[in-house]
Amino acid sequence: MPIKDFLTWGGGGLFLLLTLVQIAPVKINPWSAIARWVGKAINGDVLDKLGKVEARLEKHIQNDDERDADMHRARILQFNTELLREKKHTEEDFNEIFYNINCYERYCRDHPNYQNGRAVHAIANIGRVYDDRLKKHDFL
Numbered sequence: 736m737p738i739k740d741f742l743t744w745g746g747g748g749l750f751l752l753l754t755l756v757q758i759a760p761v762k763i764n765p766w767s768a769i770a771r772w773v774g775k776a777i778n779g780d781v782l783d784k785l786g787k788v789e790a791r792l793e794k795h796i797q798n799d800d801e802r803d804a805d806m807h808r809a810r811i812l813q814f815n816t817e818l819l820r821e822k823k824h825t826e827e828d829f830n831e832i833f834y835n836i837n838c839y840e841r842y843c844r845d846h847p848n849y850q851n852g853r854a855v856h857a858i859a860n861i862g863r864v865y866d867d868r869l870k871k872h873d874f875l
Contacts, residue, residue, distance in 0.1 A: 800842065800846075801846075801849065803838070803842070804838075804839055804842040804843070804846075804849060807835045807836075807838045807839035807842070808839050808853065808854050810832065810835045811832065811835055811836055811854045811861070812854055812857050814828075814832045814835075814857075814861060815854075815857035815858075815860050815861055818860065818861065818864050819860075823873075823875040824874065825874050825875045826868075826874045828875075829861070829865045829868075829874075832861060833861075833865075836858055836861070839854065840858075
């Protein structure tokens with residue numbers, strides 16, 4: 736058998752075999768595997784750069800979320816300082832600070848490595864003052 740006939744029949748036979756394996760209910764997907772391999776070979780550099788960009792983006796998102804938690808905590812501490820100086824607030828002011836407290840506590844709960852516990856007494860005091868104002872009906 737000449738090499739030309741061997742390559743013709745061999746190539747055709749290989750094509751037929753791979754197609755049958757692709758269609759058969761077997762979990763082997765040769766065409767998909769070949770396409771994936773070719774895609775990785777062509778786009779390898781782009782995939783590496785994309786991975787680096789994703790890592791940097793994830794770090795930026797983490798920093799932004801932490802900055803938001805810091806801002807909620809700062810607002811909580813500021814509001815508590817105003818209460819300690821006996822500044823009156825409206826009920827809406829308290830509702831807004833409770834929103835900040837909920838956001839801050841949710842972030843602390845979801846991120847156990849975040850430095851927490853720096854507003855515990857301020858949050859407790861805000862709740863106590865709100866309860867007193869609610870009983871006396873003396874919001875601003």
